[in-house]
Amino acid sequence: xxxxxxxxxxxxxxxxxxxxxxxxxxxxxxxxxxxxxxxxxxxxxxxxxxxxxxxxxxxxxxxxxxxxxxxxxxxxxxxxxxxxxxxxxxxxxxxxxxxxxxxxxxxxxxxxxxxxxxxxxxxxxxxxxxxxxxxxxxxxxxxxxxxxxxxxxxxxxxxxxxxxxxxxxxxxxxxxxxxxxxxxxxxxxxxxxxxxxxxxxxxxxxxxxxxxxxxxxxxxxxxxxxxxxxxxxxxxx
Amino acid sequence: xxxxxxxxxxxxxxxxxxxxxxxxxxxxxxxxxxxxxxxxxxxxxxxxxxxxxxxxxxxxxxxxxxxxxxxxxxxxxxxxxxxxxxxxxxxxxxxxxxxxxxxxxxxxxxxxxxxxxxxxxxxxxxxxxxxxxxxxxxxxxxxxxxxxxxxxxxxxxxxxxxxxxxxxxxxxxxxxxxxxxxxxxxxxxxxxxxxxxxxxxxxxxxxxxxxxxxxxxxxxxxxxxxxxxxxxxxxxx
DNA sequence: ATCAGTTATAGTCATAATGACTAAAAGATA
DNA sequence: TATCTTTTAGTCATTATGACTATAACTGAT
Numbered sequence: 001x002x003x004x005x006x007x008x009x010x011x012x013x014x015x016x017x018x019x020x021x022x023x024x025x026x027x028x029x030x031x032x033x034x035x036x037x038x039x040x041x042x043x044x045x046x047x048x049x050x051x052x053x054x055x056x057x058x059x060x061x062x063x064x065x066x067x068x069x070x071x072x073x074x075x076x077x078x079x080x081x082x083x084x085x086x087x088x089x090x091x092x093x094x095x096x097x098x099x100x101x102x103x104x105x106x107x108x109x110x111x112x113x114x115x116x117x118x119x120x121x122x123x124x125x126x127x128x129x130x131x132x133x134x135x136x137x138x139x140x141x142x143x144x145x146x147x148x149x150x151x152x153x154x155x156x157x158x159x160x161x162x163x164x165x166x167x168x169x170x171x172x173x174x175x176x177x178x179x180x181x182x183x184x185x186x187x188x189x190x191x192x193x194x195x196x197x198x199x200x201x202x203x204x205x206x207x208x209x210x211x212x213x214x215x216x217x218x219x220x221x222x223x224x225x226x227x228x229x230x231x232x233x234x235x236x237x
Numbered sequence: 238x239x240x241x242x243x244x245x246x247x248x249x250x251x252x253x254x255x256x257x258x259x260x261x262x263x264x265x266x267x268x269x270x271x272x273x274x275x276x277x278x279x280x281x282x283x284x285x286x287x288x289x290x291x292x293x294x295x296x297x298x299x300x301x302x303x304x305x306x307x308x309x310x311x312x313x314x315x316x317x318x319x320x321x322x323x324x325x326x327x328x329x330x331x332x333x334x335x336x337x338x339x340x341x342x343x344x345x346x347x348x349x350x351x352x353x354x355x356x357x358x359x360x361x362x363x364x365x366x367x368x369x370x371x372x373x374x375x376x377x378x379x380x381x382x383x384x385x386x387x388x389x390x391x392x393x394x395x396x397x398x399x400x401x402x403x404x405x406x407x408x409x410x411x412x413x414x415x416x417x418x419x420x421x422x423x424x425x426x427x428x429x430x431x432x433x434x435x436x437x438x439x440x441x442x443x444x445x446x447x448x449x450x451x452x453x454x455x456x457x458x459x460x461x462x463x464x465x466x467x468x469x470x471x472x473x474x
Numbered sequence: 475a476t477c478a479g480t481t482a483t484a485g486t487c488a489t490a491a492t493g494a495c496t497a498a499a500a501g502a503t504a
Numbered sequence: 505t506a507t508c509t510t511t512t513a514g515t516c517a518t519t520a521t522g523a524c525t526a527t528a529a530c531t532g533a534t
Binding site: 404422469 | 479480481482483484485492493494
């Protein structure tokens with residue numbers, strides 16, 4: 001495809017159609033104590049050389065979520081991750097190539113799944129992003145908002161931590177996402193009382209100090225927490 | 238267009254493209270004490286004669302949200318409503334005509350905006366829906382979930398009530414949406430304490446009994462409530 | 475005018491949750 | 505064994521919540 005070429009499409013009924021649809025995963029992971037986003041360099045026009053979300057064109061017969069996962073694997077080598085739909089960006093001017101809406105996905109995983117040697121993709125701290133292609137900066141900002149919004153009302157963080165983790169690890173993650181410091185003791189009480197996490201029998205040997213107990217998430221699949229708060233009392237009967 | 242005709246599209250770069258994209262508003266309003274959804278009868282194949290969301294095809298150069306509003310007005314005569322993106326339904330088999338993703342919108346308004354005489358659209362109780370075209374039953378279910386989820390954590394109900402309202406009106410609405418009965422006194426306390434609503438000087442003369450004070454929403458635009466709950470104590474500094 | 479009958483508002487109060495601390499436990503090291 | 509470090513495990517005053525009870529403001533009938 002030549003530079004500055006606008007792609008168009010007309011359907012068999014004679015009406016203009018979108019030139020294509022893309023699916024773009026916004027992949028988050030804890031990385032060096034911070035929340036990081038996975039970006040891949042663009043290898044083609046437009047925005048060649050700039051960083052972008054590791055997404056791409058949907059194929060016919062493909063669910064958008066499948067596209068997000070497939071493109072993520074193609075561009076970064078990363079396998080199956082947690083995906084939830086974020087939003088669709090459909091402004092007709094968001095892509096210089098033409099009318100190409102994008103379905104964005106919130107994706108969560110661990111930083112370790114990326115083999116940096118075998119991929120051109122890289123982690124970037126969520127608050128220090130490079131120049132991004134298309135409207136991807138906006139999409140990432142919306143992804144961060146979603147993640148923050150669900151953090152304390154779901155066990156969404158389950159996908160960002162190993163199966164067993166210490167309270168310090170969990171607290172660092174929550175602090176990295178929300179950009180707020182929590183009081184250690186109350187942090188544990190809140191998560192335990194909301195039945196988001198549960199202690200196990202295991203402890204982890206630290207380098208120094210008392211060994212930390214290992215915790216696990218109560219449910220395995222991310223879901224909204226059952227605890228209702230701020231909702232007024234109901235009537236019996 | 239003939240029945241059972243599949244529409245296809247190929248873009249100018251030679252790749253298959255979606256045949257079209259639609260935008261579908263899920264319009265809610267309080268109606269006869271219940272939560273109701275606005276539906277319009279389909280006048281064309283496929284699903285001719287069945288009830289469907291009042292949406293339709295996006296034009297090029299159009300934002301999806303504009304499409305949702307335009308189609309709503311075309312099909313029901315209703316003017317500007319509150320719109321927020323709900324989700325995109327992109328399964329390649331969701332529309333028998335071909336590859337046609339739909340961007341669904343949550344729309345909120347008052348039942349009175351529909352002039353029933355001048356439109357074929359109708360309100361249906363959200364828990365008594367007729368057979369629906371496409372995957373619209375699923376879309377509406379997701380819309381109800383979204384509305385319930387935000388009910389107590391935002392002032393989203395502002396768009397469903399008149400500018401000034403009584404506590405009983407507000408409570409009936411909250412009960413209709415959440416399908417839960419609330420204790421009167423605690424209901425008021427919760428909404429006032431969360432600074433979602435605020436009392437005014439006015440009172441409304443009822444048919445019988447003590448007149449009810451009129452309330453208003455604190456902010457005018459729907460937004461997430463500032464009150465943080467279940468989030469553990471932070472550290473000072 | 476007074477007295478029910480209604481519908482709203484305005485408390486009360488025991489219990490639970492929250493925010494801010496303090497104490498103690500369990501390891502490594504001097 | 506003393507000391508330093510990192511975690512866990514309380515304590516406690518304050519606030520929020522759930523479930524009631526009391527009072528206020530109106531209408532209509534005696």
